[in-house]
Amino acid sequence: MSKKNFPLSKVYGLLEPGPVVMLTTGGAGRANIMTLSWHTMLEFEPPLVGCVISDSNYSFELLKATRECVLNIPTAELSNEVVGCGNISGRTVDKFHAFSLTAAAASCVVAPLIDECYANLECRVVDETLVEKYNLFILEVLKAWIDPLKKHPQTLHHLGEGAFMLAGETIHLPSKMK
């Protein structure tokens, strides 16, 4: 893997724009991949992320059991894999094999990184207070990786029912916001 360590203090800038992420789980049984867009930053550092995983998904069981996952951020080149992983259940299919994705070893968690994604965030579940009511897991990012060659990653943003917005131009404004 040619990825570099990415500072935890900058992780918010990867998730705040709202990209589709591919959540990987592992450990109890085979590794799985789930596509999702319902996530938000909750704290800058250590980075905390709120993430909704429906209890009808196989990944829900795996995350409950292992309390670890990786948030992998894909770019437009992976749009078929993003949709493919969202269309079928890991209960019946090995998605890494089915979509020819490469499982790379993480450093802090058992769940694998998707090597083809430009960024990978190794996470552990730190709060399950709202899991029962809203399927909302609170994750702490333990370690982050980035592909240093992807300067302008064209992330995917889900509009619903098969429509995705691709990240466009970046502008710079005199903002005091972090």
Add this chain to the structure above:
Amino acid sequence: MSKKNFPLSKVYGLLEPGPVVMLTTGGAGRANIMTLSWHTMLEFEPPLVGCVISDSNYSFELLKATRECVLNIPTAELSNEVVGCGNISGRTVDKFHAFSLTAAAASCVVAPLIDECYANLECRVVDETLVEKYNLFILEVLKAWIDPLKKHPQTLHHLGEGAFMLAGETIHLPSKMK
């Protein structure tokens, strides 16, 4: 206001791609506007949204007191207003006046709509379980409005430190995901 009623069942498609939103509060004292990007959908219908509002913000006090707000979604034409509202506090400035934004009456809440935004979601606070720990408010969207003329709204997506990604091209894929 030339906006139309927007079905609550489709609200997720407005927030899921991760746009910057301008949260308006009102009622107790003058109306205020806050720029934020830390939000996620939690349920399709009725639409529930998790929204982080730092307790150092004036809007935090107003939202705690009134338990109502509007999530207004701006497009690139409003980028100066988005940054301007994020750079100063409503404690000292009337932001509607300072940025020449139009406060329109909402139908279910006291907080005003920002007329210049292409979509407006009238919300009430339904759960404060995680406010103390994470500043996370759970909002239910009661009523949604959209500008029917904005077919391809160029939303803003915050990358941090003054950088914003502008919504690019939309693609359609054979997804079974809602």
